[in-house]
Ligand code: ADP
């Protein structure tokens with residue numbers, strides 16, 4: 001099977017009925033039209049770095065799109081379209097069929113257009129570039145946390161699910177009023193520190209409020225949760241509670257944004273200790 005047959009069979013879906021798609025897969029470029037602000041993000045999954053040989057291909061297909069959707073969610077953007085970069089050591093059709101099934105199922109759930117991509121031979125590595133839309137001025141920037149904000153996390157920390165549910169609906173609902181947001185891909189403490197550094201503020205975190213299934217350490221530093229960590233004004237507390245019920249997503253108020261820098265973790269007895277950013281890093 002040549003690369004063109006492979007693309008034709010597994011990755012060339014009709015997309016021109018989807019919003020914004022002027023020309024779909026198959027030409028030198030795809031064409032997309034929008035009157036909104038566009039949000040772009042890209043993530044790569046590499047064998048040996050992000051997953052091991054024994055991952056099910058369906059899960060890999062799901063996951064490579066899910067991690068990109070999570071970035072859209074953290075920006076408050078509505079994902080619309082994506083491009084797929086595939087580097088494969090060989091063409092193994094049963095593997096590809098399952099990979100494509102995992103990918104297309106999630107793409108269908110969010111009505112995403114696969115607009116194109118690139119296919120090459122080499123060590124297994126998969127890249128998705130995603131394109132979303134948002135209303136001008138509503139992007140949930142990391143730099144937008146304000147002193148006095150409440151700090152929230154969605155879902156449950158430290159689980160590292162194989163198939164995380166991207167918090168797209170939550171991100172969209174937060175976009176009109178929340179301040180800063182990030183998705184927890186590398187570990188809560190490390191990702192929260194990105195918001196704090198970008199915003200020039202610090203945080204108090206209440207240990208007892210952190211939602212976690214496993215140990216506290218896992219909740220603080222284990223990556224791959226793909227939950228949202230965000231800040232919002234105190235005046236929006238009831239609005240956020242309502243959102244949690246509407247979307248059926250637990251939203252825990254886990255702390256406060258304060259002047260200064262860094263993170264203080266306060267335990268149930270009121271004792272505070274410095275919390276160091278810990279989590280996944282590619283290069284140290
Ligand atoms: P070019 O030689 O012009 O770069 P290619 O031969 O790489 O084009 O690709 C042909 C068409 O197939 C293009 O429209 C491209 O976007 C699409 N394509 C290539 N690889 C993939 C892929 N993995 N998934 C989806 N579309 C792809």
Ligand code: MG
Nearest residue numbers: 026027028029
């Ligand atoms: Mg070309």
